[in-house]
Amino acid sequence: MTFLEKQTDPTAPLHWRGNMQADYLYPNGVAGDKFFKHIMQNDSFLATKCDECGKVLFPPRLYCEDCFIEIPEENWMEVPAEGTVRLFTVAKLNAHGKKLPEPKIMAMIDIDKTDGALLGVIKSNDSERDFTGARVRANLRPKDAREGTLKDIVNWNLI
Amino acid sequence: MIKKDVAVIGAGMTLFRRRLKETGKELSFLASKMAMEDAGIQKKDLDMVVMGTAPDAFDGIHMKGENLLDGAAGAGKPYVRVFNGGGTGVFAPIAGWWHVASGVADVCLVVAEEKMGSCYPHPQTAFRHIWDPILDRPLNPNLVWLFAMEMNRYMTVHNIKKEDIARVAVKNKRNAVGHPCAQLADPNITVDDVLNSEMMAWPVQRLDISPPSDGAAALIFVSEDVARQYTDNPIWIDGVGWNIDSTMWTNRDLYFPRYVAKAARMAYKMAGISNPRKDIDFAEPYDPFDYKELHHMEGLLLCDKGEAPILTREGVTQRDGDLPICPSGGLLGVGNPIAATMGQKVCELYWQLAGKAGKRQIPGDPRIGVGQAWGDIMQMATVMVMRR
Ligand SMILES: [Zn+2]
Numbered sequence: 001m002t003f004l005e006k007q008t009d010p011t012a013p014l015h016w017r018g019n020m021q022a023d024y025l026y027p028n029g030v031a032g033d034k035f036f037k038h039i040m041q042n043d044s045f046l047a048t049k050c051d052e053c054g055k056v057l058f059p060p061r062l063y064c065e066d067c068f069i070e071i072p073e074e075n076w077m078e079v080p081a082e083g084t085v086r087l088f089t090v091a092k093l094n095a096h097g098k099k100l101p102e103p104k105i106m107a108m109i110d111i112d113k114t115d116g117a118l119l120g121v122i123k124s125n126d127s128e129r130d131f132t133g134a135r136v137r138a139n140l141r142p143k144d145a146r147e148g149t150l151k152d153i154v155n156w157n158l159i
Numbered sequence: 160m161i162k163k164d165v166a167v168i169g170a171g172m173t174l175f176r177r178r179l180k181e182t183g184k185e186l187s188f189l190a191s192k193m194a195m196e197d198a199g200i201q202k203k204d205l206d207m208v209v210m211g212t213a214p215d216a217f218d219g220i221h222m223k224g225e226n227l228l229d230g231a232a233g234a235g236k237p238y239v240r241v242f243n244g245g246g247t248g249v250f251a252p253i254a255g256w257w258h259v260a261s262g263v264a265d266v267c268l269v270v271a272e273e274k275m276g277s278c279y280p281h282p283q284t285a286f287r288h289i290w291d292p293i294l295d296r297p298l299n300p301n302l303v304w305l306f307a308m309e310m311n312r313y314m315t316v317h318n319i320k321k322e323d324i325a326r327v328a329v330k331n332k333r334n335a336v337g338h339p340c341a342q343l344a345d346p347n348i349t350v351d352d353v354l355n356s357e358m359m360a361w362p363v364q365r366l367d368i369s370p371p372s373d374g375a376a377a378l379i380f381v382s383e384d385v386a387r388q389y390t391d392n393p394i395w396i397d398g399v400g401w402n403i404d405s406t407m408w409t410n411r412d413l414y415f416p417r418y419v420a421k422a423a424r425m426a427y428k429m430a431g432i433s434n435p436r437k438d439i440d441f442a443e444p445y446d447p448f449d450y451k452e453l454h455h456m457e458g459l460l461l462c463d464k465g466e467a468p469i470l471t472r473e474g475v476t477q478r479d480g481d482l483p484i485c486p487s488g489g490l491l492g493v494g495n496p497i498a499a500t501m502g503q504k505v506c507e508l509y510w511q512l513a514g515k516a517g518k519r520q521i522p523g524d525p526r527i528g529v530g531q532a533w534g535d536i537m538q539m540a541t542v543m544v545m546r547r
Contacts, residue, residue, distance in 0.1 A: 016297055020288055023279040024219035029182030063188045065229040068202035070192065 028148070031062045034076070036148040042078075043140060047114045049075045058116025081138035082159070083109040086117060088131045103127040109136055109156060123155040135159045161429075162262035164383040166393035167509045167545065169198025172502035175342045175374040175494030178276035183218055184230030186375040187272045190499075191232050194268065194377035199389055206264035208233040210240040211251025211271040213497040216285035218274050231270040231377075244289070245445065245534020246401065247271065247498040249541035252505045253399045255380045256543075260396075265382045272375040273496035282371050289536060291406065303368070307360035309413040309537055310450045314362065316414040317465030319453075321362055325353035326471050327449035328366050328491050334478060335488020337518030340502065342372055342494035353449075367449045372494035376502030378509065394512045397527070398432070398544035400425030408536050419458025419531065422540035426529070427460075430544040435460045439544075440525035441482065441511060443504045445533040446489040455531055456484060458540065483521050486511060497534075504530040508545040 007013070028036050031048070038046045048057045048071040050064035058079065063070050088107035094100055105122040122131060123139065136156040146152040171193025173179075173186055181189070187210075195201065210231050215223045224240025231238075241247065241254045248271055255269035275282040283301055290296045313319065328348070335344035348366075356365040386393040402425065404411060404418040411417075423435070432438045444455035453467035461482065462470055470476055476484035487493060487507035490500055508528040510516040525547070532541045 016293055018292055018296060020216070022216055022219065022284050024277050025279050026219065026277060027178075027180050027182060029185050030180060031185070032182065033180065062185050063192070063230070065232075065234045066202070068188075068192065068195070068232050070188075 029062075031060050035060050036152070039140070039152050040146040040148050041143070043081055045079050045081050045111065047077055047079045047111070047116065049077060051075065056114040056116070058111045058114035059118065079111060079113045081140070083111040083117070083136060085122070085131045085134045085136060086110050088122065090127045105131065107131060107136075107156070120153060121155040123157050161260045163260055165256050165259045165380050165396045166383065166386040167378055167396065168381055168386060168390045168393055169194045169196075169200065169379040170377065170506040170509045171195075171197060172340050172376040172506055173374045175340050175372045175496055175499070175502075177342070177370065177372055179274075179373040182230075183212075183220075183223070183227050183272050183274045186274065186373065187227050187230035187270050190272070190375035190377040191230070191268060191270050194379050195232070198379040200266065200379055202232045204266050205232055205236060205268050207237045207258050207267045209251055209255045209258060209267060209269045210238065211242065211247040211254070211269070211498040211501065212240060213242060213244060213247055213273055214285055216288070217278050217282050217497075219277055227270075227272055231272070232268055237264075242498070243403070243534065243539050243541070245447070245497055246532045246539035246541040247534070248445075248500040248504050249530055249532035249543050250401060251498060251501055252378055252380070252543055253401060253541060255378065256396050256399055259380050259382050262382075265385050267380045269378045269380060269501070270375065271377070271498040271501035273499045274373045275371040275496060276373045303363055304360045305537070306448055306451075307363040310362055310448065312413045313450055313454055317468070319465070319468050322350050322354060323468035323472050324367070324450045324453065325350045327446065327452045328353045330471070330477060331446060331449075331452070331485050331489040331491035333492070334486055334519065335492025338488050338493050340374065340494075341488055341492055343370070343492050344488060345492075363448065369447050369490035369495035372496040374494065374496040374499040374502070376499050376506050378501070378506060392513055394509050395546045396543060397546045398426035398428070398430030398542075400427075400429070400542040402540050403535070404538040406536055406538060408538065413537060415464055416454055416458040416533070416537070416540065418538060419455055419533065419540040419542075420460060422542045423459045423529075423531070426542040426544050430546070432527075432544065435529075436462065439482075439527050439529050441486060441521055441528050442484050443487060443489070443507050443528065443530040444484065445500070445504065445531050446485055446491050447495055449491060451533065452485060452489065455533060459529060459531055459542070478519070479522055483525075486516070486519050486521050488519070500532065504532050505543055505545075508543070512545055512547040
């Protein structure tokens, strides 16, 4: 049977070479639009509150996924761009197994005055310490360089 | 074998538009919420959720079903995404039906979502990869060319004039007038407008085709045990069928969709329909191209082979005719966000049978309707029969 034959060169069998071409424009969405437009102008964040369960949703949402109700306009609120590290890792290798020039400290940050969290990169020279519970503040791009994407948050500074 | 009868008690549908600014999650939420409010159901009442949504490559999000779930009331629930290309719009409700018919769920939400506006420059880029990579793709064909060949075969076998096919586009774009979600309604369109539109791949012209779109639709299915707790007017799912033919499309005669006929026979047998022409009051066959409505009327055994253009010319398929076809306005009139066309093909059956179709309501109190979707390389058929 042919499938028992071991092949190490993928180009050895007769083949046709193709590729998948597709580019995407990912819209921020209705809630996301408001969230990122706010960050372009301010050094704080927005969140939304669900009246049913009382949770402050962050990042802000149009709806509460638990209660499945729409969040009214008046339930949008401003919250500080600060939080507490809930969990983290220190990456040494990239996805291809190559050593990173510097370790990357990737953290889940509980945002103050909300029930939500955000993924962020911690800025620190000491990658050996325990960051659990560390207080951090978002380091945003200069206002005139902000584009309305997650990349407007360059990283998070320890405070 | 079927443990419970299944009823529809609510439906919802968003606007269909190209490049809506909502995310897929937000679209799903809007449609789900409408259906739940229509049915008087809250998230806690849902036993299970089914999501229907087409290729990940449209949105550029792998595991797209998982991405959408929190907008479809699926977080923390038994939730599954089903997908079989263009057939998904009727297959998602079929999956919702078996969740309830099997006895494992009493209340099931079915959501169908599509966001085609994300794929740049055009979702056709994603469609290019449904072809066989060895035998088709090196020639770089696209779907319009493929359907042009099928349309040509259908016209040639039955000696059909192009103007008799164009009448379908005119009817559906006019039927869509008054549909609150419609993208392409046009009360003044004429057969000449279609015949004079840009030739894309002979014999397919610009106005023979429905455009890509973004949108979502949702339905609430319940078992016979609880239906009366929610409504005095449940609409019953009487039969479901699905069938897929070989991907080796070059070796099939494309003038008749035999896989649609097989799916229809499966659904009719379950529904106890022995004479579909007589028993069925109206139909929502899949109409991404105008000739497909005719092709599918024949596949659904609603008329003889080659007879659908004649019935159309004679006005039988108009909303006030003997056999109204696509009273929603179909994909040609309302829009074509692949899976979300559940809104025209199944939600419309519910709205018509429940007397909730508003300006689109078919006169004469229709009792039985059939909806159908179609997809892949002219090979997939999904059928649902509903009864008042
Ligand atoms: Zn809530």
